[in-house]
Amino acid sequence: MQILSLLFFMTITIGAYIFSRRLHTRYNHPLLNAVLLSMSIVIATLLICNVPYERYVPAGKIMSFLLGPATVALAVPLYRKREILRCYFVAILAGATCGAFVSMVTVAVVARGGGLSRELIVSLIPKSVTIPFAIELSQLYGGSPALTIVFTVATATFIAVIGPAFLTRFGISDPVVRGLALGSIAHGQGTAVALLEGDEAGSMAGLAMVLAGVITTLLAPFLVPLLAG
Secondary structure, three states, X not given: OHHHHHHHHHHHHHHHHHHHHHHHHHHOOHHHOHHHHHHHXXXXXXXXXXXXXXXXXXXXXXXXXXXHHHHHHOHHHHHHOHHHHHHHHHHHHHHHHHHHHHHHHHHHHHHHHOOOOHXXXXXXXXXXXXXXXXXXXXHHOOOOHHHHHHHHHHHHHHHHHHHHHHHHHOOOOOHHHHHHHHHHHHHHHHHHHHHHHOHHHHHHHHHHHHHHHHHXXXXXXXXXXXXXX
16 A cells, blocks of 8 residues: 555656646746646645645655765766866856855845844755755754755745746856856756756756855855854
8 A cells, every 4th residue: 555655646746747847848938847836736736635745755755865866867968068067167166156155145144134043044044055965054053954945945946937037038048157057056956947958058057056065065164153143
């Protein structure tokens, strides 16, 4: 019975994503973002069927486990585009560093200006890096890992929805730049969106996701105590 339940929920999740991706590819509308739409379909299905979230968790854990191999697989398009990495390595590193720095500083300044507690500020600071990095940073400096996960997912979803249209609106069409921007701010979801635009944008987004996590970890010991107070 448990195996059937796992297969059922995994089928719903995968089917929702395939449907959402095809819909996004056909109509290319920001609100038809594959991650946001598929997530909404899964949530709606659970609510309509009156299925508690706890029953979905085992299937969700299996899908989460698959994120590891999927992340490693991003090395394939990056290897194919290694000439771009060689040509623009300094610019890519500088861009990822600036992105990580600005992301940490701006959210902390706004949070402090809004009178939020230190715990909330620390929980917000790593919101633009992938969840494994964000959780560890949040725990290390006194934040709430649960809140950090919420902020990280919300940030990634928001940027994945509006990011491509925002970049297009300002005339940014270079796949290298678009990939770096989406990967450094929206990490996994941004990389998924960038991959829809092509291998070049996707490989740069995957690289930016990793660089942003590493750079944020290196900057945290200096910036978090200063920004969080």
